[in-house]
Amino acid sequence: KRTFGVVGLGNFGATVANELQRFGNHVIGIDIAQSRVSSHADMLSHAMIVDARDDVALREAGIGDCEVGVIAIGSDLEASILAAINLKLIGVPAVWAKATTKTHHRILTKLGVDRVIHPEVEVGQHIAQVLHNPLVRDYVSLGNGYHVVNFRIPQSLEGKRLADLPHREKFNLRCTGVMRGTEFVGQDGTECELRGDDLLLLLGRRSDLRDFAASL
């Protein structure tokens, strides 16, 4: 069983803490506010009232035993920064933290935080992409310049064969799957006639995916 520490039990921190606990991990959640701690006392292995600016209190809370510490303090920049310094000080092997601004991000990185998270920015980018192209249901970046996109089938393509789509020749995309409900009904190389509610999974470079989407 692995041990995780979450510093700050706002929306982000509480979600991380509860989910990790639900997956079967040992979670220590701390917050300066009594109300936050009480509302998590039943859910987490340990929920304690601690000021993250106090490294002694953090140690006493057992944060030093955590393999990863997640700092989830958004609006108090000083508290977030001190928490990062303290977690590194007490020897937590990996520290992740959420940041509110680019400056906040830079400071945390300089302090050795291993991963900085911007929930509003990341979700904002996602929402803008989905609004911009309503045929894009969802997508994931593979980290190598390639993405997998879950496209809706536009009316213009209903009834068309997958083999007749221009995604390969014109856009260098690979169809890694077509799903109909929970059935896998096709991929590049197989016979497949597209229907209205199918999910079309395409793999390719961002710019090619965007050009393909624009052509639909």
Add this chain to the structure above:
Amino acid sequence: KRTFGVVGLGNFGATVANELQRFGNHVIGIDIAQSRVSSHADMLSHAMIVDARDDVALREAGIGDCEVGVIAIGSDLEASILAAINLKLIGVPAVWAKATTKTHHRILTKLGVDRVIHPEVEVGQHIAQVLHNPLVRDYVSLGNGYHVVNFRIPQSLEGKRLADLPHREKFNLRCTGVMRGTEFVGQDGTECELRGDDLLLLLGRRSDLRDFAASL
């Protein structure tokens, strides 16, 4: 060119507005705070100081011409709710809004908001998943109970052939791709020897993916 309205230019709203503008759309951004509006005046088609609780001012800002209005006011519940009522009132066809709490979510849904977004909760769930299983680089839900997961190759699988992995028989998973750098080097049915930095793309049900990940 499509027109979008963004009400509230905090981290989330500003990201949505700037990205949509960058993609070539016409964006009207409004905020009650002068500083937010000035910092966006150069970037957006229109950036205006408006109190979203004032439906007349919203109309004058041109929000009635938007195909989608995004409400990005987090902490002021009353302003967010009034903004939602106003956008429906002035006839914006689709209204999306970010919410901070479950109650906020319920109220917005009751008011006819088409999509409610919780950036901190959505990213929190994602972070918890990636922390829980470090072999999971990233994943996307397909909406039908199936997911596509981007797995790292654990040391125990280096040098193994894709065909020898138990993902198909034991876990009902489909390998839709193996990427090495920017090269697509395999998928179920092809000869492929796995190397350390490969990206393994697996498609399957959430529980099966979790069991497979746990077995690694």
